Amino acid sequence: xxxxxxxxxxxxxxxxxxxxxxxxxxxxxxxxxxxxxxxxxxxxxxxxxxxxxxxxxxxxxxxxxxxxxxxxxxxxxxxxxxxxxxxxxxxxxxxxxxxxxxxxxxxxxxxxxxxxxxxxxxxxxxxxxxxxxxxxxxxxxxxxxxxxxxxxxxxxxxxxxxxxxxxxxxxxxxxxxxxxxxxxxxxxxxxxxxxxxxxxxxxxxxxxxxxxxxxxxxxxxxxxxxxxxxxxxxxxxxxxxx
Numbered sequence: 001x002x003x004x005x006x007x008x009x010x011x012x013x014x015x016x017x018x019x020x021x022x023x024x025x026x027x028x029x030x031x032x033x034x035x036x037x038x039x040x041x042x043x044x045x046x047x048x049x050x051x052x053x054x055x056x057x058x059x060x061x062x063x064x065x066x067x068x069x070x071x072x073x074x075x076x077x078x079x080x081x082x083x084x085x086x087x088x089x090x091x092x093x094x095x096x097x098x099x100x101x102x103x104x105x106x107x108x109x110x111x112x113x114x115x116x117x118x119x120x121x122x123x124x125x126x127x128x129x130x131x132x133x134x135x136x137x138x139x140x141x142x143x144x145x146x147x148x149x150x151x152x153x154x155x156x157x158x159x160x161x162x163x164x165x166x167x168x169x170x171x172x173x174x175x176x177x178x179x180x181x182x183x184x185x186x187x188x189x190x191x192x193x194x195x196x197x198x199x200x201x202x203x204x205x206x207x208x209x210x211x212x213x214x215x216x217x218x219x220x221x222x223x224x225x226x227x228x229x230x231x232x233x234x235x236x237x238x239x240x241x242x
Contacts, residue, residue: 024071071190072198073175079128085237089135089146090137090192094214094239097126097172099206106161117161123206124163125241126172132197141221142188144178144198148215150206152239160204174201188223211240 028159047210068075079095086092118124131145148159178200179190214237220228 012239032122046110067195067197069190069192069196069198071179071185072196073178073180075130075197075199076128076173076175076201077130077199078173079126080242081240082127082241083214085214085216085235086134087145087218087235088233089133090138090218090233090238091132091134092145092147092214092216093130093132094237096129096130096239096241097174097201099123099125100168100171103165103168104163107164108156108158108161117156118163118205124203125206126168126174126201126203128172128174128199128201130197130199133192133194135194136235137191137193138218139221139223140192141219141225141227142179142184142190143217143219144190144192146217146219149204150213150215151236152211152213162203168203169201172201172203175199176201187221187223189221189223189225191216195225206241208241211238212240 077095079097081093082096083094084091084220100123102118102120102122102124104120105116109115110117110118125151129147150160154160164176166176178198183190216235216237218233220231
């Protein structure tokens with residue numbers, strides 16, 4: 001394995017900003033029990049049937065029933081699956097989407113050569129994460145389900161560099177983040193219901209035939225958006241870039 005080296009930031013002014021605003025959370029209400037008389041007339045029966053139909057409709061539109069959280073971009077599933085693993089009751093499916101060329105230099109340089117780790121024109125590979133909650137509802141913070149992908153022979157202490165270009169993400173049919181535009185809210189509580197999924201993609205230097213790990217963290221939050229560190233979950237998936 002190559003020695004670990006730190007990376008040098010190539011550009012200081014390159015910062016990522018995510019513009020997000022608030023959206024609403026649907027909360028289902030309980031239906032109080034009714035006290036029916038011992039004798040029910042024929043005229044009263046239709047009213048009871050109508051009430052039952054209304055209650056059933058409310059259950060079908062509950063917050064946890066939809067496949068997509070109200071804060072997420074629509075799920076996309078391009079590419080070939082290279083990994084699947086679980087972190088608690090949450091399943092992560094990883095897809096290798098496609099290879100394209102960097103439209104600009106990356107943000108980091110090799111400390112020895114001072115050359116960018118990703119130079120304009122280099123091959124980069126896109127992957128896509130599809131994340132599904134198969135357990136009880138969970139409240140996530142703004143980091144959602146955090147994943148750090150890393151080649152097993154990555155020679156630098158810093159994470160793998162990426163190219164930020166909206167057109168590249170659109171061409172690969174992947175979201176550039178889990179949160180939809182204008183989905184940010186205060187407090188930063190993002191409910192992740194049972195059976196719900198969201199997806200997002202990323203890119204990095206293309207090294208075909210190299211094994212890769214996906215280090216994953218979930219830190220739930222309370223109703224005020226405070227991180228519940230005692231409930232933190234850690235997991236790691238593996239795959240190979242083809």
